[in-house]
Amino acid sequence: MDATTRARLLAFPGQMETERMMLRAVQADDGPQAFRAVLESFNELAPWMPWVHPEPTLEASEAFHEAAQFKWVSREMLDFQWIDKGSGELIGKGGFHTINWEIPKLEIGYWVRTSMAGRGYCTEAVNALVAFSKHHLGAKRLEICSDPRNGRSRRVAERCGFALEGILRQNMRDPYGGLRDSCMYALVFE
Numbered sequence: 718m719d720a721t722t723r724a725r726l727l728a729f730p731g732q733m734e735t736e737r738m739m740l741r742a743v744q745a746d747d748g749p750q751a752f753r754a755v756l757e758s759f760n761e762l763a764p765w766m767p768w769v770h771p772e773p774t775l776e777a778s779e780a781f782h783e784a785a786q787f788k789w790v791s792r793e794m795l796d797f798q799w800i801d802k803g804s805g806e807l808i809g810k811g812g813f814h815t816i817n818w819e820i821p822k823l824e825i826g827y828w829v830r831t832s833m834a835g836r837g838y839c840t841e842a843v844n845a846l847v848a849f850s851k852h853h854l855g856a857k858r859l860e861i862c863s864d865p866r867n868g869r870s871r872r873v874a875e876r877c878g879f880a881l882e883g884i885l886r887q888n889m890r891d892p893y894g895g896l897r898d899s900c901m902y903a904l905v906f907e
Contacts, residue, residue, distance in 0.1 A: 760831075
């Protein structure tokens with residue numbers, strides 16, 4: 718049995734709790750809620766996130782969430798909605814967006830809506846994802862890839878114990894079609 722087939726057989730929870738949030742598996746009907754958060758945060762996301770270009774649409778958000786729910790089941794991507802426990806409001810999103818089950822190695826991606834930024838939610842969620850990956854997924858390596866100019870994202874990686882392994886030069890397209898560098902952060906479990 719190959720590693721991907723074994724991953725599909727893994728039994729793990731579809732949600733986890735932090736002090737202030739419930740992180741739960743994305744669902745097909747999450748599109749409208751996420752779309753509203755993306756629109757609120759467009760100016761802050763646009764320099765870093767290619768997926769907000771061209772301008773986001775409700776239809777694209779709905780399609781993404783339908784596909785993400787399928788990818789959760791197939792273990793191709795494990796995306797989470799970050800929900801405030803008190804208000805039920807969407808704080809942000811993130812999860813394991815690039816997975817290599819052979820190692821297993823997972824890349825963590827994340828964003829926080831503008832009205833919730835600067836309150837430690839992202840660090841809280843990434844720490845929960847780290848623990849989840851270690852205890853439920855058997856991760857051996859986690860990665861966070863960030864634009865060198867995105868100081869907020871880089872500080873989250875550093876606060877969560879990730880080490881900067883290097884800067885990959887011109888390895889990605891930026892949101893405007895040019896090439897950009899990426900900081901490769903990693904956390905390795907023994």
